[in-house]
Amino acid sequence: MQDSVRAECIRLSTMGIACHWVRPRDKAPIHYGWAKCGWLSPSYLDSTYRPGYNVGIHTGRVVNAPVQLVAVDLDSEQALLWALRNLPVSTLRTKTSKGEHWFYLAPSGVSVGNRAKLIIDGARIDIDLRGDGGQVVCAPSVHPSGFVYQQLGHWNEFGLSGLFRFDPSWFPVVVSRPAPPSKTEISGSVSTNSLLYRRAEGLLKAMIRKGEVYERGRGQGSKVFTAARILQNDFGLSESDTYHLLATIYNPACPQPYDEISLRRKVRQASTNGHSVTRHFTVVR
Numbered sequence: 105m106q107d108s109v110r111a112e113c114i115r116l117s118t119m120g121i122a123c124h125w126v127r128p129r130d131k132a133p134i135h136y137g138w139a140k141c142g143w144l145s146p147s148y149l150d151s152t153y154r155p156g157y158n159v160g161i162h163t164g165r166v167v168n169a170p171v172q173l174v175a176v177d178l179d180s181e182q183a184l185l186w187a188l189r190n191l192p193v194s195t196l197r198t199k200t201s202k203g204e205h206w207f208y209l210a211p212s213g214v215s216v217g218n219r220a221k222l223i224i225d226g227a228r229i230d231i232d233l234r235g236d237g238g239q240v241v242c243a244p245s246v247h248p249s250g251f252v253y254q255q256l257g258h259w260n261e262f263g264l265s266g267l268f269r270f271d272p273s274w275f276p277v278v279v280s281r282p283a284p285p286s287k288t289e290i291s292g293s294v295s296t297n298s299l300l301y302r303r304a305e306g307l308l309k310a311m312i313r314k315g316e317v318y319e320r321g322r323g324q325g326s327k328v329f330t331a332a333r334i335l336q337n338d339f340g341l342s343e344s345d346t347y348h349l350l351a352t353i354y355n356p357a358c359p360q361p362y363d364e365i366s367l368r369r370k371v372r373q374a375s376t377n378g379h380s381v382t383r384h385f386t387v388v389r
Contacts, residue, residue: 122166128157180230218363329370346375
């Protein structure tokens with residue numbers, strides 16, 4: 105199994121698909137800065153493999169990736185039936201523990217976000233969308249439950265040649281034209297060399313080391329909300345500085361990073377809550 109995981113990751117990278125290593129029997133990438141790595145070469149992946157690793161596919165727009173993919177995660181029988189009725193069947197699919205992943209070529213000129221449990225025609229369906237800055241685990245990785253992901257369709261040049269391009273009209277609520285944040289929003293107002301900034305940065309890195317970014321199931325979003333509250337209420341950072349720190353340090357460490365709109369929403373929500381919460385963490389000074 106270990107040799108097959110290693111070989112398949114290298115093969116997919118050779119095809120031009122952006123892959124990275126994932127923790128054994130988990131969905132979290134090995135390196136917290138994976139979202140900024142871009143396409144990793146087959147030789148690099150081969151040299152960094154360790155026994156037990158899973159394989160992840162970096163979705164959306166990826167620097168230097170010859171093939172850029174959007175993943176539709178169909179996490180129930182209901183979701184799969186909906187896709188069969190409403191989407192073109194992908195030539196690249198993965199059987200998961202609860203359903204399937206369907207892959208499509210990323211569209212040009214638009215940004216595809218990441219969303220969980222989409223609401224379609226007024227009903228919430230177990231469909232997750234993974235676009236820019238997202239990732240999904242692929243075959244032959246091992247799910248935490250022990251289930252082994254399986255390839256469906258044609259994971260070869262033939263399958264790529266027949267792959268449909270993702271159509272923004274399928275899920276219009278999560279697709280938008282890219283609108284880069286202003287220079288002020290990116291850089292913030294606190295100097296990155298200041299003691300306050302370095303302490304806040306140290307706290308986020310400590311949270312990452314403690315696994316305080318891996319949100320699953322109920323309460324998803326609570327950890328990034330807590331991090332935003334700490335930065336604003338205990339460190340006194342502005343919304344702009346809080347967003348900058350979360351976007352550059354915390355968000356890339358998340359297995360399924362937040363898109364810009366969702367992350368900014370968390371920061372805004374945290375600004376309305378004035379309770380101090382640093383008693384739960386050790387601030388790195």
